Amino acid sequence: MESRHAQRKNEHLSLAAKYYDQVHRHYFDQVRLIHDSLPEMSTDDVDLHVQLADNLKIENPFYIEAMTGGSEQALKVNRQLAQLAHKHHLAMATGSLSIISKDPQAYASFDVIREENPDGIIFANLSANATLDQAQEAISLLHADALELHINAAQELIMPEGDRDFNWLDNIQYLVSELDIPVIVKEVGFGMSKTTIAKLQTHDVHLINVSGRGGTNFAAIENRRNHDIDFASLLDWGQTTPEALLEAHSSRRGKTEIIASGGIISPLDVIKAGVLGARAVGVAGYFLNVLQRDGYERLDQILSEWIVIVKRLLALLGCASFTDLSRVDYVLGSDLLSYARQRHLR
């Protein structure tokens, strides 16, 4: 019999995968790229590497975003994802490691990620209220290359067993100052505003994953798990990923690097996120959905295709690197343009 925590992880896995198609919205359709018939570029000129921080370089601009750990089912999923991350040279984030301080048996379901991918780039993931000890333990267990701290107030509020205290900034700043690997602060699918980004910047956070609405919907997932109170009114809570990227675009940049995730289901979405300023792109629910529905071989094939297509699209847009995408012209659909104008982002 697995612990309550492990059962919750299994529920997240099955609900996220099962309903991904139903909750996904094509918000990136609101971003149209302008074609240049003279790219003056060869695909051989394109280098997919991205330098996210002085000590953090990834081989491909998209990666497998934080999902799971802490149960038998999670171990199986993590093993498969880590094998694919290894094969395709993709960075991979773990699910939240908070569970290992309560249930040491959960460790194996995370350890498998490093076991299957000894030299790959791995991001450990913890809650923003993690202690320094927890962070150091998670990093050393996985030999992690970066630490993701998730900020998920909307999810916790809907979760029956969730936190109700969201005083995170001072702890985040403390962890950033004490750890010697890059710290990424990420949402979990509710997006960020320029206010959030400014607060993170003033607390020394330089890697921010805006993780917006459009894909995995934790309001829907937790509402399905929550049988006492109905939070259906929050199903559309938060900024979409394109909206969050525009919010980030208007913030004072300095040395901040923005990462996108939330609703990415195609190589063109990866490219559009790059055009809107993302330096890298995380994909969670879509990959999980393919893995659970169509199997390992299909996800393997999709990852091979995405790498080829991203490279060719970069050449088509005349970009030798993912970072160059920020120079590509684009127009916004009327909904996104209206959002941008009302928020004074354009």
Ligand SMILES: Cc1cc2nc3c(=O)[nH]c(=O)nc-3n(C[C@H](O)[C@H](O)[C@H](O)COP(=O)(O)O)c2cc1C
């Ligand atoms: C099953 C599942 C579990 C997740 N668990 C975590 C987690 O432990 N920590 C975290 O930071 N994000 C977690 N996420 C959120 C993702 O990392 C990502 O921010 C969000 O799902 C939006 O991306 P997507 O639309 O590609 O799924 C989880 C997502 C899924 C699908």
